[in-house]
Amino acid sequence: METCGLTAEYNPFHRGHARQLELIRETFGRDVGIVVCLSGPFCQHGVPAMLDKGERANIALSHGADLVIELPQAFALASAERFAEGAIGILRSTGVVRHIAYGSEYPEGRNAICEAAEFLADEPEELYDNILDGIRDGKGFAASRSDAVAGLTGNARHKAILEAPNSILAVEYEKALRKQRRETEDSGTDDNATSHEIETIALPLFDKQIQSSTAVRRVVSWAKYRTSEDVSGSTYSLLEVFRHLSSVLTHDSAAAVMKALAEGRGLVTEEMIASSLLLSPHFRDVEALKEINGMQGGLAERLCGVLRDDPLNVLRHGERTHDQEISLPYDRFIREMATRTHPASRVRRAILASAFNIRNDDTALCHDDPQYIRVLGFTRRGRRLLSFMRHTAALPVLMSASDARSLETESARRQAKLDLYAQAWWNHFASLHDVDEFKRSAIILK
Amino acid sequence: METCGLTAEYNPFHRGHARQLELIRETFGRDVGIVVCLSGPFCQHGVPAMLDKGERANIALSHGADLVIELPQAFALASAERFAEGAIGILRSTGVVRHIAYGSEYPEGRNAICEAAEFLADEPEELYDNILDGIRDGKGFAASRSDAVAGLTGNARHKAILEAPNSILAVEYEKALRKQRRETEDSGTDDNATSHEIETIALPLFDKQIQSSTAVRRVVSWAKYRTSEDVSGSTYSLLEVFRHLSSVLTHDSAAAVMKALAEGRGLVTEEMIASSLLLSPHFRDVEALKEINGMQGGLAERLCGVLRDDPLNVLRHGERTHDQEISLPYDRFIREMATRTHPASRVRRAILASAFNIRNDDTALCHDDPQYIRVLGFTRRGRRLLSFMRHTAALPVLMSASDARSLETESARRQAKLDLYAQAWWNHFASLHDVDEFKRSAIILK
Numbered sequence: 047m048e049t050c051g052l053t054a055e056y057n058p059f060h061r062g063h064a065r066q067l068e069l070i071r072e073t074f075g076r077d078v079g080i081v082v083c084l085s086g087p088f089c090q091h092g093v094p095a096m097l098d099k100g101e102r103a104n105i106a107l108s109h110g111a112d113l114v115i116e117l118p119q120a121f122a123l124a125s126a127e128r129f130a131e132g133a134i135g136i137l138r139s140t141g142v143v144r145h146i147a148y149g150s151e152y153p154e155g156r157n158a159i160c161e162a163a164e165f166l167a168d169e170p171e172e173l174y175d176n177i178l179d180g181i182r183d184g185k186g187f188a189a190s191r192s193d194a195v196a197g198l199t200g201n202a203r204h205k206a207i208l209e210a211p212n213s214i215l216a217v218e219y220e221k222a223l224r225k226q227r228r229e230t231e232d233s234g235t236d237d238n239a240t241s242h243e244i245e246t247i248a249l250p251l252f253d254k255q256i257q258s259s260t261a262v263r264r265v266v267s268w269a270k271y272r273t274s275e276d277v278s279g280s281t282y283s284l285l286e287v288f289r290h291l292s293s294v295l296t297h298d299s300a301a302a303v304m305k306a307l308a309e310g311r312g313l314v315t316e317e318m319i320a321s322s323l324l325l326s327p328h329f330r331d332v333e334a335l336k337e338i339n340g341m342q343g344g345l346a347e348r349l350c351g352v353l354r355d356d357p358l359n360v361l362r363h364g365e366r367t368h369d370q371e372i373s374l375p376y377d378r379f380i381r382e383m384a385t386r387t388h389p390a391s392r393v394r395r396a397i398l399a400s401a402f403n404i405r406n407d408d409t410a411l412c413h414d415d416p417q418y419i420r421v422l423g424f425t426r427r428g429r430r431l432l433s434f435m436r437h438t439a440a441l442p443v444l445m446s447a448s449d450a451r452s453l454e455t456e457s458a459r460r461q462a463k464l465d466l467y468a469q470a471w472w473n474h475f476a477s478l479h480d481v482d483e484f485k486r487s488a489i490i491l492k
Numbered sequence: 493m494e495t496c497g498l499t500a501e502y503n504p505f506h507r508g509h510a511r512q513l514e515l516i517r518e519t520f521g522r523d524v525g526i527v528v529c530l531s532g533p534f535c536q537h538g539v540p541a542m543l544d545k546g547e548r549a550n551i552a553l554s555h556g557a558d559l560v561i562e563l564p565q566a567f568a569l570a571s572a573e574r575f576a577e578g579a580i581g582i583l584r585s586t587g588v589v590r591h592i593a594y595g596s597e598y599p600e601g602r603n604a605i606c607e608a609a610e611f612l613a614d615e616p617e618e619l620y621d622n623i624l625d626g627i628r629d630g631k632g633f634a635a636s637r638s639d640a641v642a643g644l645t646g647n648a649r650h651k652a653i654l655e656a657p658n659s660i661l662a663v664e665y666e667k668a669l670r671k672q673r674r675e676t677e678d679s680g681t682d683d684n685a686t687s688h689e690i691e692t693i694a695l696p697l698f699d700k701q702i703q704s705s706t707a708v709r710r711v712v713s714w715a716k717y718r719t720s721e722d723v724s725g726s727t728y729s730l731l732e733v734f735r736h737l738s739s740v741l742t743h744d745s746a747a748a749v750m751k752a753l754a755e756g757r758g759l760v761t762e763e764m765i766a767s768s769l770l771l772s773p774h775f776r777d778v779e780a781l782k783e784i785n786g787m788q789g790g791l792a793e794r795l796c797g798v799l800r801d802d803p804l805n806v807l808r809h810g811e812r813t814h815d816q817e818i819s820l821p822y823d824r825f826i827r828e829m830a831t832r833t834h835p836a837s838r839v840r841r842a843i844l845a846s847a848f849n850i851r852n853d854d855t856a857l858c859h860d861d862p863q864y865i866r867v868l869g870f871t872r873r874g875r876r877l878l879s880f881m882r883h884t885a886a887l888p889v890l891m892s893a894s895d896a897r898s899l900e901t902e903s904a905r906r907q908a909k910l911d912l913y914a915q916a917w918w919n920h921f922a923s924l925h926d927v928d929e930f931k932r933s934a935i936i937l938k
Contacts, residue, residue, distance in 0.1 A: 321920045322768055327849030330913060334780070334849075355909070356916050356929055403773030403780075463801070467776060470802050474767045483802055 047430065048074045050247070051081040051143035053117070053133040053219070055089045056102045057259050059109070059299040062252035067110035069249055070147055079431045081143055082111045083133045084422060085122035086465055087314075087472035090129050092394025094314040094472060096263060097302055100489060101312070103422040105299050107491040113428035114489075115140070116420040119468045120411045120461045123395055123404075128412075130218030131225075135416045138226060138244065141438025142431050147247045148219050151210040156248040158203045159213060163220030165199055167228075173198060186386040188214070212251060220246060265290050267315040267374055269307060284308075311477035316394075319475050320376035324357040328400040339404045339412050340396030345388050349397070352383070402468060410460035417458030420444045420465070423489030447483045493876065494520045496693070497527040497589035499563070499579040499665070501535045502548040503705050505555070505745040508698035513556035515695055516593055525877050527589055528557045529579045530868060531568035532911055533760075533918035536575050538840025540760040540918060542709060543748055546935060547758070549868040551745050553937040559874035560935075561586070562866040565914045566857045566907045569841055569850075574858075576664030577671075581862045584672060584690065587884025588877050593693045594665050597656040602694040604649045605659060609666030611645055613674075619644060632832040634660070658697060666692060711736050713761040713820055715753060730754075757923035762840075765921050766822035770803045774846040785850045785858050786842030791834050795843070798829070848914060856906035863904035866890045866911070869935030893929045 050070050056063060070080055084106065086099050095102065103114040121132025137143045150159065166173075173194055180190025192208035207213040223244060269287045284307065291300035306313035328335045335346040352360060360382075361375040384390040404411050419441050424432060435443055442458070444450055450462035469483050496516050502509060516526055530552065532545050541548065549560040567578025583589045596605065612619075619640055626636025638654035653659040669690060715733045730753065737746035752759035774781045781792040798806060806828075807821040830836040850857050865887050870878060881889055888904070890896055896908035915929050 321925070322771075325768075325917055325920060326773060327847060328773065330849040330909075331851075355912055357913065358916050358920060358925065359928065359930075362926070362928065401773060403776040405777075463776075466801055467803065470804050471771055474771060474804060479767070479804065480808070482805065482808065 047077065047079050047142075047427075047434075048145075049079040049081060049143050049431070050074055050145040050147050051083065051137035051140075051244075052147045053083045053130075053137075053215075054106070055085040055095070055122075055259070056106060057085070057089050057093070057095050058097055058262055058295060058303060059102060059105045060259060060262065060295045063106075064109045064296050065252045066147075066149060066249055067106075071110055073247065074145065077427070079112045079142070079427050080110060081113045081115065081137060081140060081428075081431065082106050083117050083136050084114050085117050086119050087468045088119060088123050088398055090122060090124070090126070090395075091260075091391045092123070092396075092398055093263065093316045094319060094475070096266060096313055096315065097306065098312060098472075098476065098478075099422055099469075100486060101302055104489050104491070105296070105302065107423050107425055107428075107489065108298060109296065111425075111428075113424045113431045114422040116422050116465070118416060118418075118420070118461050119402075119464045120404075120414075121416065123398055123402075123468075124412075125392075125395075126215055126218050127221075130215060131222045132416050134219055134222040135226060136419055136441070138223075139416065139440040140419060140431075140435055141440060142434050143244060145245045145247060146219065146223070147249050148212075148216045149251045150207075150213045150216045150248045151251060152203075152207055152213055153248045153250040155203060155207060155213075156246070158201065159207055159216050159248065160220050160246075161199065161201065162195055162204045162207055163217045163224060165195060165204075166217065167221045167224040170198070181387070184386070186389065188389075216248065262291065262294055263315065264374070264377075266303060266307070266313070267317050267377075270313070270315050271317050271374060273307075273310075306476075314472055314475045317374055317376050319471075320361055320379075321358055322475075323376075323397050323401050324353055324360065326397075326400050328403075329353045329357060335400060337405050337407065338396065339399045339406045339408070340392060341400070342406065343387060345383075345393065345396055348383065401471070402464060404464070408460070410457040411464055414457045414461070416441065417455060417461050418442045418444050418450065418453060420450075421488045423491065425491045429490075445488050447486060493523065493525050493588075493873075493880075494591075495525040495527060495589050495877070496520055496591040496593050497529065497583035497586075498593045499529045499576075499583075499661075500552070501531040501541070501568075501705070502552060503531070503535050503539070503541050504543055504708055504741060504749060505548060505551045506705060506708065506741045509552075510555045510742050511698045512593075512595060512695055513552075517556055519693065520591065523873070525558045525588070525873050526556060527559045527561065527583060527586060527874075527877065528552050529563050529582050530560050531563050532565050533914045534565060534569050534844055536568060536570070536572070536841075537706075537837045538569070538842075538844055539709065539762045540765060540921070542712060542759055542761065543752065544758060544918075544922070544924075545868055545915075546932060547748055550935050550937070551742070551748065553869050553871055553874075553935065554744060555742065557871075557874075559870045559877045560868040562868050562911070564862060564864075564866070564907050565848075565910045566850075566860075567862065569844060569848075569914075570858075571838075571841075572661055572664050573667075576661060577668045578862050580665055580668040581672060582865055582887070584669075585862065585886040586865060586877075586881055587886060588880050589690060591691045591693055592665065592669070593695050594658075594662045595697045596653075596659045596662045596694045597697060598649075598653055598659055599694045599696040601649060601653060601659075602692070604647065605653055605662050605694065606666050606692075607645065607647065608641055608650045608653055609663045609670060611641060611650075612663065613667045613670040616644070627833070630832070632835065634835075662694060708737065708740055709761065710820070710823075712749060712753070712759070713763050713823075716759065716761050717763050717820060719753075719756075752922075760918055760921045763820055763822050765917075766807055766825075767804055768921075769822075769843050769847050770799055770806065772843075772846050774849075775799045775803060781846060783851050783853065784842065785845045785852045785854070786838060787846070788852065789833060791829075791839065791842055794829065847917070848910060850910070854906070856903040857910055860903045860907070862887065863901060863907050864888045864890050864896065864899060866896075867934045869937065871937045875936075891934055893932060 071078055087095055089095055106114055117133050121129055176194035177190045180193055192205045195208055196202055196205035265287055288304055291303055329350055332346055332350040335341050360379045380390050380393055383393045453459050473481050517524055533541055535541055552560055563579050567575055622640035623636045626639055638651045641654055642648055642651035711733055734750055737749055775796055778792055778796040781787050806825045826836050826839055829839045899905050919927050
């Protein structure tokens, strides 16, 4: 069977995502088995998934995915590099994925993406010197890196690629593939799961601008915030929200969001969790905070300073302004905290890491490779992939949370525990107190 | 001016409390100045105050108190011994309190209370040996202590006193008075604030059984829980709640609770904060948890073990039973965790200490004396007391949270920060996100 894997967050699933799945089927043929590696309850930008991972898996299956597996939180809540390493590692470890697709602002520039990845994977020493020079000159990390790479390769295209958000991830996927391939070669292992070559394919982004998940999240955050805080003068009524969602999301995705909004359960926005994040006991102890992953380089001190007296005060000032573009309270706070060296996503992730007690020295969560493949759902074709995987998978395949109890390594158990804990957090804020993660079974789409 | 101080939580204020204030006025004359030292947002049993401290201060002033000052959280959330030391220390430090009143199951037994206190204040070595023997025999701390004291003093009355909840506190007040008096004598300081003798008076409890604050909290917890979880089959409708409250509380206290219930803001029960308490990152790290105040002696290990997989699972099992006496989820969890050496209140306080990051080695919060007198409200007579205090007070008098910024010692600032943080927690769960503690001013009852 021809197969293609991809990484996704579907936060939320929009028409561009549906179009991407169609395009994969057009490219590889009607019978291609599509494997999606999906972020769990919290995503790479440091924000909660709006909808439950089961709901998102279900929608993906309806739109052409055949097997949805979960990217554990130890990778989903990490830097682009570790996110990509985790996702590629899991897709490879299935032993059934022959192709990997990714979206890029430069779909015709796959060669340049690969060159940049190759160059970065070699980790040439002068690269790091040049990046450091750039940072000393006052540039951020991403800009310093793109300048340094383009300067050393002499290819201006690399600069453009390394400054476009989706292409940055594309480069990380290619880099992770190269590194993991080398490791397999070096270690001399030749098991079925990892020995084959995986081909990549770059896909265009569809109407990226208007279908941006970020924009949808902002609209829904406002709708939710308005309901909870009874803010007058905000722009969106529920009907307007529905109109906006219908124009951007697929029908089932829009319906799922509206249902959750109407029922007041099953949906989480970062504004809903903001107070609890900032009330974390870690912000009362700067020394403990400095040991949390991502809090280094002065961020711990800055946050403790600002949250010192009344941690919720930062969510209060000016929250009643009418300009919705700038004034969601937590979003505004994060922007105020962000700097060149600590962009907003890094600040968000570090704050979530405090809530989840992810320490910098936690090898299992911050350094180890993926340790298991958690299945969220599958179609009839996906079931065939799963039965192949019984022979090909290089990692234990978990069909439910309770399967994690049989994991053998300490590292695997720690990663699985973080998944459970993050899900408990998510369920709490989604008002799903009656939902037991141990009773979740994989979704089967006939 | 004749003056009398007392310690209270008013959680909530009931008719017995009103009667107690009347009795003090009957005892000392119409013009007595009554000073109440009131617990802030979290109370000694390890539970949140149902109503805001300002609301409770206001009600106390309406019923005869003249000056309400706050017992800082560093004492309000501590063992009976430290609670009493803090309260007595603050009342003495005003320099205006000549008498201290306390309630007891044995109001005619003040002499025996004083004897027991005197005996305990001397800390005789054989007492500790005997207490340890009792614990080794399988008795709890309180029972071992009452047996040991009665055995050594030969007075069976002491045993009864040391096993009755209000009298245990009464003994602690008398003990704290004796210890602090000795310290003042030993140090040779003779300032106006602390040199005078304070007389004590034991008051009867009024209809203790039916007016129990615990029973009221349970009724309100159920009403609130039923609203939030939409539990069918529970016993109380809002009307029934009102009937119950009206029969036990003063009219203004019942009205304040009903108003908060109806508006859905301004009221906190422990069931409302339970999920957030159990989602604290400390429960993911047993070594860090063992350093939290009150988590020693195996409690940290036991809690981490139970909360390991899905921390909210403990709130889930059997929550739909109809027997309201036993089945509020957090209450049930605490009962399951409680043991002879860790009674329910200690477990509750230790869990709150994790949420607030109160470490065992935090000298300011766990060992130091009170450092300031925060004024919550006063009457015309209370204003006169305050003007005396300008000359007599041994500690800085704070009229608002921002006054704490001028506190000079690190210990004072740490205690004040904990007060602010606990209040931010309380406000968050009371849905008072728009309330700024720095804008709270003392209540003035004309």
